[in-house]
Amino acid sequence: MNKTITTLMAAALFALSAGFVHAEGDAKAGSSYPKQKVVYHVNTDDAKTLKAALGNIQNHINAVGKDNIELKVVMHGDGLELLKTANTNPDMQSKVVNLKGQKVEFVVCNNTLVGRKINFKNDLFDVSEKDIVPSGVAELAKLQQQGYVYIKP
Amino acid sequence: MSNEQQFSDEYLNSFVDNELTIEEKSRVYITIHQDEALSRRVCELRKIHEVVQLAYKNLPPPPSAQPSPQKSARLRHSVAAGLVFVLGVLFSWFQFGASTNALRHDVQNAANGLFARVVAVVNPTAPATRGNQAMHVVADASTQEMKVLFHLSSGEPEHIKKVLDEAESLLQLYAQQKQPARVEIITNGQGLNLLLADRSPFPERVSQMQKRYSNLSFAACQNTMEKYSDLGLDTRLLPGTIVIESGVAQIIRLQQQGWAYIQV
Numbered sequence: 001m002n003k004t005i006t007t008l009m010a011a012a013l014f015a016l017s018a019g020f021v022h023a024e025g026d027a028k029a030g031s032s033y034p035k036q037k038v039v040y041h042v043n044t045d046d047a048k049t050l051k052a053a054l055g056n057i058q059n060h061i062n063a064v065g066k067d068n069i070e071l072k073v074v075m076h077g078d079g080l081e082l083l084k085t086a087n088t089n090p091d092m093q094s095k096v097v098n099l100k101g102q103k104v105e106f107v108v109c110n111n112t113l114v115g116r117k118i119n120f121k122n123d124l125f126d127v128s129e130k131d132i133v134p135s136g137v138a139e140l141a142k143l144q145q146q147g148y149v150y151i152k153p
Numbered sequence: 154m155s156n157e158q159q160f161s162d163e164y165l166n167s168f169v170d171n172e173l174t175i176e177e178k179s180r181v182y183i184t185i186h187q188d189e190a191l192s193r194r195v196c197e198l199r200k201i202h203e204v205v206q207l208a209y210k211n212l213p214p215p216p217s218a219q220p221s222p223q224k225s226a227r228l229r230h231s232v233a234a235g236l237v238f239v240l241g242v243l244f245s246w247f248q249f250g251a252s253t254n255a256l257r258h259d260v261q262n263a264a265n266g267l268f269a270r271v272v273a274v275v276n277p278t279a280p281a282t283r284g285n286q287a288m289h290v291v292a293d294a295s296t297q298e299m300k301v302l303f304h305l306s307s308g309e310p311e312h313i314k315k316v317l318d319e320a321e322s323l324l325q326l327y328a329q330q331k332q333p334a335r336v337e338i339i340t341n342g343q344g345l346n347l348l349l350a351d352r353s354p355f356p357e358r359v360s361q362m363q364k365r366y367s368n369l370s371f372a373a374c375q376n377t378m379e380k381y382s383d384l385g386l387d388t389r390l391l392p393g394t395i396v397i398e399s400g401v402a403q404i405i406r407l408q409q410q411g412w413a414y415i416q417v
Contacts (some may be wrong), residue, residue, distance in 0.1 A: 041415070041416070043417065077315070111322065134326070135322065135323065135326055137301075137319050137322070137323050137415060137417075138323055138326055138327075140413065140415050141299055141301045141323070141413040141415065142299075142413075144413035144414065145297065145299065145411070145413060150413070150414050150415070152416045
């Protein structure tokens, strides 16, 4: 009797735990892709690459569905140019605003802010404390460990 | 004298599994280069290692996801897996003790940890290189050792310097945070220049970093070295560099083992 209860409990626990894992990988109805977590790594100030990166991200969201993806852009070093440009360039700015409207997070490296004496409030477009991480590179490693897929445009 | 006896199978397996410290690894490499028999032996072990890796990749999904024709077999599987899960929970309970760490782990981490535990218990790695390997897996899932690889394929000194700077500041950060970590800089193509004795733009920096960070290794792609060799270039490497058969294959292998990839 005792044995039966124990085995049943064990099976129930396993079913529960399997449920956790399964829910994670389940495809969302309406999209042909399972849920995705993606981090884009931006550390260049090359205007062409930056523009292409934002285009890639938009296409990526279009393909997967904005409610089906958690997407972050981690910027460090020269990559902060993206938000510097967005401060003055209306085209870049509207792209960033658009992506933020689709829940894209733009993450800024504090090492770069300090090292290059950048005032995030004045020099960068729409950055607040919550967007700043101590180290861009460490953030990239952490996110990958949390299951984010790395893309370098 | 033959070096065949110098390294035990267990030691060489650790080498192939990338579990040795950089000093140990470079000692093996130096010896391999001088000893063809040993080189062949390592090559064989590597093949076995790859086959084992491949076998794990092709493992069938967990029993719950697999429709089984036999009800009783399915129940047995569920019960076995359930027991493993309970063990896992108990184990992590003991590990975390009363600390609040456990609370901070979100559902996904819990699920990941569970998976690592199940794998560790159900499939003890065939070449048991270290006695406490199963323990390693469990510890990795909970103490979250950070493993980061930097891929360097450009020979531009300016770019190489950026990679070294980023790797170093990451290592410093982890050291400050007392965060267990391993970092590997994998070079292929023109990136090999960093590690070539006669053309490295930063030989002293490499040697300094090797001394300062025992958890850092520099890897050179053998395919690239062979290409350089064919062009008549000198392929002697800086001391302490490890040689990998293929940079790309190593990058894939490490990512499959949970390493984060960064291209500066």
